[in-house]
Amino acid sequence: MKITEFGRIREKVYIHEHSSGLKAFVIPKKGYNRIYSTFAANYGSINNTFVAPDEDEATRVPDGIAHFLEHKLFEQEDGSVMDKFSRLGADSNAYTSFTQTVYLFSCTDSFDENFRLLIDFVQNPYLTDENVEKEKGIIGQEIKMYDDNADWRVFFNLLNAMYVNHPVSTDIAGTVESISEITKEMLYKCYNTFYHPSNMIIVTVGDVDPGAVFDMVEQGIKAKSNPGSIKKIFPDEPAHHNMNYIEKRLAVAMPQFNMGIKDNSCVTGYDLLKRKAALEIILSMLMGRSSALYNKLYNEGLINQGFGSEATLEGSFGYTVWGGQSKDPKKVYEIITDAIGQAHKNELDKKSFERIKKAHEGRFIGNLNSPENISHEFIPLYFKGAYFFELTRVYEELTIDDAEKIFRDHFSKEPALSVVLPMK
């Protein structure tokens, strides 16, 4: 057991490595009633092409299969795992993102039993032709729910505008057509490829005894050896955007827009953490609440309080994205693109940089109140070789010169624009 302390933010991480290659983490939260525990696979919607263990040829699977598998893992031969968690008073859930599949529960009592159940069910898929078929109806409705969701559509259309080949632009749940092709055999193949403990982590946040948690991990993980890395295949992605503009009509009251720039750096580890923090500070400097640009757009009635921005870096892909509602998204596009162009002509303002960095650090600290937030941030970063809590070091070390370089590198191409317009 290893312990890493982060004094400035008063957090600690306990780490244990299992012989299978699985890593288990405990982040103690003294005085919290609830324990939040996750079992995560480094496997998400983008992993649709891979070389299965003991095979030489690459396999291409239908879109949405990682998410489909997430749904099916809750079904066991003796019934639904959710029922078992309910009996123990725990809330259980799971989610699939571009890059991970995460199973989780939270509880205030019977932690040990819940934790053993989590470890056990994720290692024991039970798939039949019938139960695979039945799930298609439920997931079909989930897909339709997202089809009617303008926030979701405007964002995925932006990804389609930015990416030429990368599977990040495909809906996480796939389509009604793609999931119709999914079979039990394909699901097992994905499971056997990606759900090896060496490709997984277990993260527990709460007031627990780390030693006792790691003992349960030792007893619960079945695989004993580490088979080495998994061959995940991604297409080459050009530096340029796929297109600059994309639009769609939906039943919304007012146009919604997302703008973004694809990040080509593919950084990982501490560099990723640093670049992401820097990009978010730069976004705030350019178009955050205290910027001239935001206030110009707001005062002209071109954006409202819903306007926001963020940076995502996931190793094989990354982007900055900003957006909200506007009566005239194309005008907003022009003004923002122009302002970015102007910013290139000057140096970034050091005072704004320092002030906004302090504000971002404050919000980072505030977000540590929530075990969910910690898990949500910790897991994807760990899979990219970075520690979430190291952000505290980033805020200490990041200089205006670093930000300047990252600004010039990332904001070097024209943003893409995605718009959802109201129905005619």
Next chain:
Amino acid sequence: MPVLGDRTRGRKEEMTVKREESSSSVVKLGQKNGISFYHVKSDKFKTVRIDIFILEPLSKKNATPNALIPYVLKRGCRNYPTQQELFFKLEELYGAGINVAVYKKGEYQVVYLNTGFVSDKYTVNGEKLFEKAGGLLLEILTDPVTENGLFLKDYFEQERENLVQRIRSRVNNKMFYSLLRCMEEMCKDEPFAVYEDGDEESAKTLTNDELMIRYRELMAHSPVYVYISGDVSDSELENFIRRFDAIERGNIISLPEIQVKKEIKEVRRIEEPMDVSQGKLCIGFRTQTEANSPEYYPLAVYNGILGGGVHSKLFRNVREKESLAYSAFSSIEKFKGLLVAVSGIEISDREKAERIIMEQFNAIENGDITDYEMEATKKSFVTGLKSMQDSQGAMVDFYLSQHLSGVDDSIDTVISKLLAVTKEDVVRVSKRITRDTVYFLTSLSGEGERRE
């Protein structure tokens, strides 16, 4: 404080800060001039927050100006007259947030202002933020930028336009919109049908003069609840509370009682076509049970069994057994005593879904409740109530609801009352739950295809 309270001479009460322990972690610091102050104690959080709730009876006449007020206030105050200066200042305070919102609890409209910031343990050299951020929040509430005694014209007009857009945008989230519309149709002749942001027509005709009059009335006459959460010293609390003395208060209105019981003679059916690919079926019921009734606890368990989670009848039957929906749940509007069963379904499955939902409803009335459903529901409440204590925001919401319904049960008491509920109790409350309205959001063609 130039713009406040010059219409009614304020009556002042003396207040001494005394700590009345009303439950495990909330302390009533006092009440003066219709403003109640509470401290939600805990030092496990990294943040401090201040939540101010101004309560109003929900009415068509005042809902729209009330909904506009906090957004105009947030545009600037005496020392930070523009939004840009205000946000600049907040960034200096370690990214402190100022949030405003308007929502409803039952037939009360809540005008809400909040600030949250890191506790002094995390500032450089222990810089004290409470007084600064708290002072800023109060300045925003009480000292807006004015010209000729009115709000700045630009701020008024821009925020009025934003309000219109906000009212229109409620269609964007189809699930939430359907639930809302179902409840509005149920209560169409009652105050509850008034939308929390008011209505578009009133917004368009509202004048800046009318808004200022409403603002002054709100400040002078509405009951206010203030919750301070986190690690704050007694002297800081006292100083902060004292600053509220500057607000000139008049007679404080008393909030009307909410009419919960209603006889339903006929079930209404509402169908609303929209350009959607998924239908949303909402079945609205009257629970005939007040928030402060002892019967509320069996009702909460009832809702848990019907549609309150993965163990519930709706989830297990509508979703897991019949594969009709991804979302299938029921939720309670505690203060108005409404219960709505919601599901997102294929448009052609409407009749089947309604039949299966009603079968679940009838099953409970017939006492068809398994031990598992009882146990899982109760455990989920216990987990929820204990977990709530890990979130400052959730605790404040819990206590506000308690204080508004006049219930002073501690979290432990609530837990023990829920655990004491029996199957017979659940069947008893189920018998007075009456179906009121069936609402269906459907596609334009009434079929499962969307035009592209």
